[in-house]
Amino acid sequence: MNVTERAELLAAALERAEHVHGVATERTGGADPEWALFYAWWLINWSDLPDILGSAPALGELTARLIALDADYRSVPRDEPWSAFYARELLAQRA
Numbered sequence: 075m076n077v078t079e080r081a082e083l084l085a086a087a088l089e090r091a092e093h094v095h096g097v098a099t100e101r102t103g104g105a106d107p108e109w110a111l112f113y114a115w116w117l118i119n120w121s122d123l124p125d126i127l128g129s130a131p132a133l134g135e136l137t138a139r140l141i142a143l144d145a146d147y148r149s150v151p152r153d154e155p156w157s158a159f160y161a162r163e164l165l166a167q168r169a
Contacts, residue, residue, distance in 0.1 A: 084161035087121040110140040
């Protein structure tokens with residue numbers, strides 16, 4: 075599998091995590107200060123992320139990385155979807 079295919083699969087996994095998180099937070103009114111922990115746990119345990127990256131990152135490591143990526147993504151206007159940006163950056167970190 076090439077880098078582009080891996081990035082597309084990872085972006086899709088991130089979008090599925092967003093969907094699942096959205097369903098879960100409907101019951102809490104939508105606010106979740108622990109969103110990154112939820113995403114990281116779900117991605118490690120319920121998605122193909124470990125296969126895409128070649129191994130499962132530690133929960134704390136991925137949680138911190140998602141928070142940093144969120145800050146980076148929001149720091150400047152971007153045309154790239156958030157999921158593609160996160161996927162590219164997560165893959166680059168593992169290269």
